Amino acid sequence: MTAMQEGNFLERRVPLGELLDLRSFREVCHSFAELYGVGIKVIDVSGTMLVDITRGSSEFCSYVYSTAEGARRCSAVIVQVKNQPLDDGPTVHIIPCFTGLRYLAVPLLYEGDVVGRAVFGPFVPLEMQDFPPELKEIRGLDLAHGRVLLSKIRRAQDSTIARVLEHFAGICEVLIFSSYQVYLTSKMHIESVRESYREVVAKAEKLEATLSRLRELDQLKSNFLATVSHELRTPLTSIIGYAEMLLEGLAGSLNSEQREYLRTIMDKGERLLQLITSILDLTRVESGRLRLEPQPVDLVEAVTTAVSSILPQARKKNISVDIDARPPVDKALVDPQRLQQCLVNLLSNAVKFTPAGGSVVVSVEEAPRVPHRAQGRFDGPESYFAIRVRDTGIGIPAEAIDRIFDSFYQVDGSATREYGGVGLGLAIVKSYVEAHGGEIYCESEVGKGTTFTMILPRVYVSPVRAEALLRTYAP
Amino acid sequence: MVQINHDRREIGIKVVYYGPALSGKTTNLVALHDRVSSEVRGRLLTVDTKDDRTLFFDILPIHFCSGSGFKVKIKLFTVPGQVIHASTRRLVLQGADAVAFIADAQRSATQANNEAWRNMIEDMRANGIDPQRTPTVIQFNKMDLPDVRSQEEIAAAAARGNEPVFQSIAIRGEGVVETLHGLLQLTFRHMQRQFGLANMLRIDEEGFLREIFRRVDLRGTSIRTVRGFDARKEEVR
Numbered sequence: 169m170t171a172m173q174e175g176n177f178l179e180r181r182v183p184l185g186e187l188l189d190l191r192s193f194r195e196v197c198h199s200f201a202e203l204y205g206v207g208i209k210v211i212d213v214s215g216t217m218l219v220d221i222t223r224g225s226s227e228f229c230s231y232v233y234s235t236a237e238g239a240r241r242c243s244a245v246i247v248q249v250k251n252q253p254l255d256d257g258p259t260v261h262i263i264p265c266f267t268g269l270r271y272l273a274v275p276l277l278y279e280g281d282v283v284g285r286a287v288f289g290p291f292v293p294l295e296m297q298d299f300p301p302e303l304k305e306i307r308g309l310d311l312a313h314g315r316v317l318l319s320k321i322r323r324a325q326d327s328t329i330a331r332v333l334e335h336f337a338g339i340c341e342v343l344i345f346s347s348y349q350v351y352l353t354s355k356m357h358i359e360s361v362r363e364s365y366r367e368v369v370a371k372a373e374k375l376e377a378t379l380s381r382l383r384e385l386d387q388l389k390s391n392f393l394a395t396v397s398h399e400l401r402t403p404l405t406s407i408i409g410y411a412e413m414l415l416e417g418l419a420g421s422l423n424s425e426q427r428e429y430l431r432t433i434m435d436k437g438e439r440l441l442q443l444i445t446s447i448l449d450l451t452r453v454e455s456g457r458l459r460l461e462p463q464p465v466d467l468v469e470a471v472t473t474a475v476s477s478i479l480p481q482a483r484k485k486n487i488s489v490d491i492d493a494r495p496p497v498d499k500a501l502v503d504p505q506r507l508q509q510c511l512v513n514l515l516s517n518a519v520k521f522t523p524a525g526g527s528v529v530v531s532v533e534e535a536p537r538v539p540h541r542a543q544g545r546f547d548g549p550e551s552y553f554a555i556r557v558r559d560t561g562i563g564i565p566a567e568a569i570d571r572i573f574d575s576f577y578q579v580d581g582s583a584t585r586e587y588g589g590v591g592l593g594l595a596i597v598k599s600y601v602e603a604h605g606g607e608i609y610c611e612s613e614v615g616k617g618t619t620f621t622m623i624l625p626r627v628y629v630s631p632v633r634a635e636a637l638l639r640t641y642a643p
Numbered sequence: 644m645v646q647i648n649h650d651r652r653e654i655g656i657k658v659v660y661y662g663p664a665l666s667g668k669t670t671n672l673v674a675l676h677d678r679v680s681s682e683v684r685g686r687l688l689t690v691d692t693k694d695d696r697t698l699f700f701d702i703l704p705i706h707f708c709s710g711s712g713f714k715v716k717i718k719l720f721t722v723p724g725q726v727i728h729a730s731t732r733r734l735v736l737q738g739a740d741a742v743a744f745i746a747d748a749q750r751s752a753t754q755a756n757n758e759a760w761r762n763m764i765e766d767m768r769a770n771g772i773d774p775q776r777t778p779t780v781i782q783f784n785k786m787d788l789p790d791v792r793s794q795e796e797i798a799a800a801a802a803r804g805n806e807p808v809f810q811s812i813a814i815r816g817e818g819v820v821e822t823l824h825g826l827l828q829l830t831f832r833h834m835q836r837q838f839g840l841a842n843m844l845r846i847d848e849e850g851f852l853r854e855i856f857r858r859v860d861l862r863g864t865s866i867r868t869v870r871g872f873d874a875r876k877e878e879v880r
Contacts, residue, residue: 178657178702178720178735179646279685279704280716345686353690356700356731363730 177355180643184212184276184284187347194219196339204332205322209287210340215250215630218284225269225290228317232267235308241266249273249287260330264301265290269321272329274337278344286334286340292323326570390451397448401441438534446592450575453599460503460603462628464570467498467532471555474511475530478519481579489515492531497553501627506600513593514557514620521618522561529558539607539623547625552606555622597622604628645740645834647843654844656717656830658823659736661744661763663755667784667813670702671745672719674816675823680858683707700724700735707854711845715824717827724759741778741830742767743822748783748791748810749795780828782809782822820864824856 197208201221204496210219222229222244231236245265254261263271275282299311299318341600409431413419422430452458475489482489510573511530518528535552564572568579601608601622612618662669666870669689676687703719720739722732736742744763746756766775770819781804783797792800801808807825811818831851834840841847856866859870 175766179738195809252720280683282707347689349690351689352702356734359734360728360730363734367730416745 177359177375178352181283182351183216183280184210184344185216185218187351188218188343189347190218193343196343197221200332200336200462204288204329204448206288206291206324206329206332208313208336209249210284211250212284212288213282217250223321224320228267228314228321229290231314231317232303232306232309233609235306237306238309239578241302245271254282255286260333262326263287263289266300268293268298268303270294270326272326272333273334276337276340276344278348281325283344285450286333286337288329290321291329292318292321294323295324341433347442352629366412371570386454390454393447394451397444397451400444401448404437404441404444407443407491408434411437445594446596450592450596450599453603454597458599458603460506460628460630462501462630465500465502465504465507467500470504470507471532472528474508477512478515481516482519482528484566485522485526486523487518487519487524488527489512489525490529492529492533496534497626498533499626500553500624502604502624503600503628506603507624510597510622511555511557513597514622517593518557518561518618518620522559526560526617528560529556531556531558535623536621537623539605541602541605541607551627552623552625555624556619558617558619560617563616563618564610564612565614566612569610569612573608646738647838651714652712653714653716654840656715656740656834657738658717658719658826658830659689659739659742660719660721660743661736661759662722662724663730663747663752663759664726666724666747666752666756667811668721668724668746669701670746670813671743671782671784671811671819671822672701674813674819675719675859676703678816678820678860679703680703680860682755683855683858688854700731707848707858709844709854710850710858711843713844715844715851717747717855724837729762729766732762734768736763736766736772737770739767739770739772739777740834741826743826744779744781744806745813746781746783748785748797749788750790750792750858751802776833778826778833779806780809780822780826780829781806782811782813782818784811784818784839786810786818787812787815820856820859820861820866824852824866827855828852860878 191212195264196223197210197219201208205223207222207225209217209221211217229242233242242265245263248263249271250272252261252263252346254273259274261273263273265271267290269290271287272288273285274284276284298312303309303314304311395552411430414422415427415434416429418631449458471491475491479489501605515528515530518548522528533554535554535557537549538552540549564579571577572579573594574591576591577595597610597620601624604624606622606624608620608622610618646657647653648655660671660863662668672687676684683705685706688702690700700718700723701721704716704717705719706714708714720735722728722735742763744760746752746759764774781801783792783800785791797808797810806830809818809822809825811822813819828848831840831848833849840851844851
């Protein structure tokens with residue numbers, strides 16, 4: 169608001185010198201002076217000389233000025249030329265010089281205000297026959313020489329000069345008007361931009377506030393999920409435990425139907441438990457509390473284990489699952505359980521979204537590049553390895569690819585969708601991979617298949633450990 | 644926020660013509676420019692875009708000298724009506740002493756009128772101007788067009804507020820002088836209450852209005868005579 173109060177530029181009086189483009193204005197004055205053979209002065213309202221052009225008079229005036237008395241009187245005339253009060257109206261005023269020469273002055277007006285004056289002269293009045301006594305009495309002047317110099321100055325009738333001066337003042341008025349217009353336009357541009365900038369800043373602040381509020385809410389959500397998952401897990405473990413005890417016949421023998429039911433209870437219970445554990449993990453990653461436990465891992469072995477766990481589903485759909493058996497890397501130091509979970513999630517997704525008769529290939533390869541969140545300052549691709557899971561499945565539309573790693577996101581989120589799941593698998597994979605300082609990305613073509621690539625470090629160093637190492641090796 | 648400069652013996656009054664886009668604010672000023680004698684007004688300064696809509700604003704200055712030697716300078720401004728020029732509108736409205744709201748009388752413009760009115764109130768508040776205490780008149784313009792509001796509707800709209808309501812066909816200059824006359828009358832009264840304008844200028848309401856409107860072409864307006872002065876006999880311009 170304070171800044172807006174400054175915007176009173178609309179009411180501001182701009183000095184003439186600031187308003188006019190003086191260079192081009194002087195050019196206009198020069199051409200006028202040239203055309204009419206008379207000197208021109210333009211003075212602003214505070215007495216500042218903006219234009220001072222002499223025509224023919226400089227030698228004569230200098231000569232008179234060279235005497236002490238001449239200089240004194242001349243200065244007095246100039247003061248009058250600059251400051252003698254003029255009426256507000258467009259009347260032409262005569263300002264006589266003691267030499268018998270003459271100036272004509274007219275006020276320059278803008279919106280009824282005097283903003284300066286235009287002065288033409290000095291010129292020799294048509295009726296002037298000889299120097300007046302005021303000049304003649306000055307000692308040290310050679311009048312004959314003075315007359316020679318005087319002849320170089322234009323001799324004219326007042327009315328002639330006045331007509332030109334009025335014309336000139338009219339042009340000045342138009343110039344002042346258009347300059348003012350330009351001034352206001354540019355000022356308004358600037359002020360509008362400032363004003364818009366202030367608006368944008370205010371909006372940005374609002375957004376910022378909203379964002380931090382959302383972050384808080386997100387944190388609350390994570391806390392809530394963590395608590396709820398934990399509270400769900402405990403009774404669920406009991407349910408599974410007791411079902412298992414019943415199944416083992418600890419409470420007496422069961423018939424086959426009862427066993428069947430109990431097995432279903434256990435199966436579904438296990439699935440529920442897995443889901444809850446996943447949610448818990450996810451909230452741990454989000455809140456930065458996930459602790460990885462890196463151990464040496466045989467990558468082919470890890471991949472084989474993961475493949476064997478999804479093999480039953482794959483067989484049901486007659487999908488072939490192959491492992492690229494010649495990995496360039498065979499061992500890595502990563503969290504084996506999390507890696508296993510990643511592989512299982514990616515593989516079961518691949519099987520789930522691949523139509524019967526398709527194929528899935530898992531390969532361990534050299535890392536194609538360094539992940540964006542590389543662990544070390546000087547990491548190159550050689551510090552990483554990649555695991556690729558390729559399928560010949562239904563593919564993912566381009567517009568959905570960016571979102572598939574979001575929690576609870578499903579490409580087909582409709583109630584009638586064909587594929588089940590809660591949409592946590594990829595979110596978990598992503599968070600595990602990123603917790604390792606790695607990266608996962610997806611390339612897909614609808615109807616042809618999808619490839620997920622995980623880039624993981626060959627040696628995962630926990631941030632705490634990295635810091636400790638730095639401390640040890642730092643000079 | 645009237646500007647009084649005692650050193651220069653000047654008083655500046657800022658009148659802002661506000662309203663939705665294309666409601667005829669600039670047309671009002673053009674009509675006034677044509678009717679006010681050049682002795683008391685300056686040039687109409689218009690900064691306009693190529694498509695003939697006001698990008699920024701127009702200014703029409705009107706000035707006269709009161710009996711006490713005070714120079715009264717009234718500056719009429721228009722704001723750009725287009726929605727995107729909100730910042731310019733606010734800047735122009737800054738320090739306004741009086742407001743003429745130019746509404747488009749066509750029924751189809753009702754929503755635009757309402758929006759502009761609300762914006763105006765907001766802009767005034769943003770500028771620290773109290774809308775309740777600012778002299779304001781409303782003009783329903785374009786009364787010659789089809790499907791304009793009926794007299795009953797205009798009367799009903801007028802009854803919803805205190806602002807005097809005028810009707811106009813600005814493009815023909817009709818109702819434009821009346822609007823300004825009504826607004827300046829309100830403004831004078833307001834300033835009289837605020838700081839005794841009459842004493843300062845040594846001029847009463849009639850005198851104040853006369854100083855301006857005796858130099859206005861009043862032919863065809865409802866302001867037949869300004870008391871003590873018959874406008875119709877005066878050769879204007």
